[in-house]
Amino acid sequence: MEFKDKKIVITGASSGIGLELLKELAAVPGTQIIGVARHTDPIVKLGLSDVTALSYDMSGPGHIDALLAEAIRLLGRIDVFFANAGFAYYGEANAADWTRAQDIFAVNTYAPIYTLQKLAILQKGMPFYYVVTDSALAKAAIPGFAYYSATKYALDGFFEAYRFEQPRDITLSVVYPVATKTNFFKRAADSAPLPFPTQTPGExxxxxxxxxxxxxxxxxxxxxxGFFNWLWNFLPFLKTGYLALENSKFQKWRKIQKNSRAGRG
Incomplete structure (x- = not known):
């Protein structure tokens, strides 16, 4: 599929992968793009004439309904939707915290599923392309990212099953990025270590x-x-070794946090 003259919506468009997608696609002739984020200043500051910034979060059906209604009103239709919004927690998962779990599942898992379902209804049979940002952590749960990995495993499972009943007017792509060099992981926790390997959001x-x-x-x-994910099925010790290295980072981070709390006390 070519992007020329396409009408596009990108969530999580104010930073990282979403912002880079927006800039790359805005350079394609004829594109009309809506960039969605809670804080839209980075989108507005680009000053791109065919880009509209809309301020919405993706934490509940009411917000998503309103976003889709406004996007279709402004664009007339949606040709490509990038479900890219998401966030991470890094740290221990021992505490009983319903709100913490609910918040991350709402944005990372429920939102992209519900958005697809609702968009299919609103498009009334008009074909569209749906692109979901999943994660490499949907294939390998890294220590410290228990909540985040859980949201991405759930998302991966849904779309694996959904493909068997996917309507012909919807084309689906699921994206599995490795750790990306953005503020995404900095926001996950204080001084959270970056998992290996890494890429830039532009890449x-x-x-x-x-x-x-x-x-x-x-x-x-x-x-x-993709190759290593396949290879791990036959040589599981490779995955075990990789997770041991990431666990070493996590345990060092836990020790630093514990010492920091003791120092403040």
């Missing part, structure tokens, strides 16, 4: 665009990850 955005153009059902921006 991820360009890989996503290439994958959509080629109609790929699964997009691995870090090309080797």
């Amino acid at each position: 991820v955005a360009r890989a996503v665009i290439r994958g959509v153009r080629r109609g790929k059902k699964k997009i691995y921006p870090f090309a080797s990850f």
Whole structure:
């Protein structure tokens, strides 16, 4: 699929992968883009004439309903929707905290599922492309990212099953980025270590665009990850070793946080 003259919506568009997608696609002739974020200043500051910034969060059906209604009113239809909004927690998962779990599942899992379902109704049979930012952590749960990995495993499971009943007017791509060098992981927790391997948001955005153009059902921006994900099924000790290294980072981080709290006390 080519993006020329397409009407596009991108959530989580104020930073990281979403902002890079917006900038790359705004350079394609004829595109009309709506960039969605809670804080839209970075989108507005770009000063792009065919880009409209809308302030919405993706934490509940009311917000999503309002976003889709306004986007369709402004664009007339949606050709491509990038469900990219999400956030992470990094840290221990021992505390009983219903709100913490509910908040991250609402944005990372429920929102992209509900958005697809509602958009299919509103489009009334008009074809559209739906691109979901999942994560490499949907395939390998890294210590410290228990909540985040859980949201992405759930999302992955839904779309794996959904493909069997996917309507013909919907084209679906699921994206599995590795750790991306943005504030995403800085916001996950104080001084959260960056999982290995890493990519820049620009590299991820360009890989996503290439994958959509080629109609790929699964997009691995870090090309080797798809191979290693397959290889782990036959050589599980490789995955065990990788997770041991990430656990070492997590345990060091826990020790630093514990010492920091003791120092403040």
